[in-house]
Amino acid sequence: MKRRNFLGLMGAAGVSAAFATKAQAAGNVHFEGYPGSKGVLFDAVRCIGCRKCEEGCNTVNNLPAPEKPFDDLTVLDTRRRTQNEAFTVVNKYQPDGGPSVFSKIQCMHCLEPSCASACFVAAFKKQPSGAVTYDESVCVGCRYCMVACPFEIPTFTYDDPITPKVVKCDLCEANIQAGRITIPGCVAKCPKEALVYGERKELIKIARNRIAAAPDKYMDHIYGEHEMGGTSWLNLAGVSFSQIGMREDLGVKSGPELTSGALSVVAMVPALWPLLLAGLYGVTKRSEKINKKEKAEAVAEAISATQEKAQADLKAAMERAQADKEATVKREVAKALEEAAKAAEQGEKEEEGA
Amino acid sequence: MEHGFYTLQDFLLYTKGWAYILMGASLVVFLAYWKFLFSRDKD
Amino acid sequence: MTTEAVSKKTLFTPFNVITGMILIMGAFLTVWRFGWGLGPVTNLDHNNPWGIWIGFDLLCGVALAAGGYVTSSAVYLFGMKKHHAAVRPAILTAFLGYLFVVIALQYDLGRPWRLAYPFVVQSGTTSMLFEVGLCVALYLTVLFLEYSPAALEWLGYKRLRNMIHRCTIALTIFGVILSTLHQSSLGALYLIAPSKLHPLWYSTYLPTFFFVSSAAAGMSMVLFEGWVSHKAFHNKMSKDYLSQHDDLYYSFAKGASWVLLGYVFIKVIGVAVDDNWHLLATGWGQWFLFELLGFALLPSLLYAIGVREKNLKLIRWTALLTVLGIILNRLNVSLIAYNYHLPSEMRYFPSWQEFGVTLFVCTMLVVTFKFIVTRMPIFHEHPEYKDEH
Ligand code: SF4
């Protein structure tokens, strides 16, 4: 099914809705992966470092011929990683200065791919066959998938200005689906059967048997059985994997699991924040309103109080003025009387003297 | 796909699609509902 | 003095000359980048797919543009109405910040013309980047609407301006939601790579760290930017703005001090729940402590002292320290402590062209900001719309 729709979001939700009957299995959902999905078992104990797998990959995927031919084994002297022109590479290690051990790297085809979880256009898909495929036609070139991949596998065509894309092994999904080949190119070319293609469940059994049959030759660890939630590609080795360039500290949590917690919080934010913030706004506004009302009342009260006081003051002033006036009149009258009396007295004296 | 989902990744892709649609819906509904809730309030 | 002499003098100021040179270099780098691809201009490689265009332009850009939601929510939702004059400068800075973050992103994306694909072609809903992209796109729109009244007043579109003005509260709440989401999701981007990010920086609390520190970054940016603008555009500022200015300084300094203290605690809790104490004794541990104590705890204390002593100068310098601290934190997560396990010859250091493009984008931001505040009612109110808050 091609999950493509004119509206991406609706597509993601809507298209699979019709088939989602069993998904509602409830909160504690658990996924086992596609039944019968395939993978590859690589056995480092058997690998002789001949680089035939690199060549096989190069041929079936029509990759450009490398600078040094595949039978030139001196390239093994430097550590290499996957490149745009090489989906898989073999590296040579000499753990503890002992004999050479070879290790092949390529996409691990995670059961729950980190790259798929990270891609914001869902360009990666875990296929029922077990392969993790990449769809160039939607890729935006953000390279978040490269940040996410714990095995540091995907590469990017940085030098292409128009159609840069992510490059990685697709477990020959395209070739196999088209019927051009039946097993991956690298597996087909291995002369030592260090690579086995088959159902992952079977591969794990084979790996267990090999370990059990020769416990002194193998580490009791199937790399990829649990790493990052498990991978379709599995590795066996006679030395610890960290000695042949594979990290043993990745943990067993898959990429989707690592982000699902944060993702579920995302949904809560737009649902709860508005309630909280609008509520807060309501409270602020209400207290503002109450404040305003109280203020207005206080002002009104203050005004009327002042008015009363002013009137009282006026009255008092008037009364005082009245009293003053009366007092003055009285005083004046008394003064006048006194003067009159004095004058009369004077007059009498003058009359007496005359 | 007839048997639901085989990987957590596919399951999340599907459920988070719905979650995003509902997030959008919640915002629209909240806005409308807030108006409904307060439209009879004078001022 | 003749008119000619005057125009010559105004054109060739040192500011203009340097700006002009940067813009020319930027144009040149732009052609280079889009004509020849990411390879020739960047030091990115298969192990280091993200460089400073993500680590600085995106992560720091968005964190430092947090002043928009912090200020508008403080004023409109938390009742700090008396500081309303600070909203417009903060919104403008945030809007331009986000706008240029998105512009800078075009340089980093392999196929920028497909930027809308996650929303119109196929949605990777499990991706944290999807969440970031969606929120940044929506928030840029919200900020544009929040800013638009200033432009509309300037242009004289009264009806439209009033229509948008009525939506202020709804826009503010929407803005806070979106900011909460994408600020934290930027931290959540790294949740998927526990094996690549040093355990002292990797934590399931990364989203919380990013969100809380963005609030401190936002307030500090408002303080810092107020300081710079004060020097540059003093004549454009209204009495209202200036009179509130000191008061706002103290309010935001208090807020930032408080938030930073909380941030220090949650960071320590992050160390505790992962039982990473023993790592503190390593070189990375010292670097971690340097960041935490020097750029989170110290500014928290300095802000507090600044507020108690009413020391504006101290507050301003502390704002700068906090801003630098946020930048350091984002760079630590995205570049310095990322891929810590790789041997040094496989580590990333930006090319001069990457620095050049970043400088170019920052310069465009400053020029645009200057253009707008010298023309539109940002630091002052438009005379026709006074007292409308
Ligand atoms: S190894 Fe990397 S690229 Fe391959 S499926 Fe896993 S995460 Fe994806």
Ligand code: SF4
């Ligand atoms: S680079 Fe392409 S494939 Fe990788 S995450 Fe981005 S859009 Fe998806």
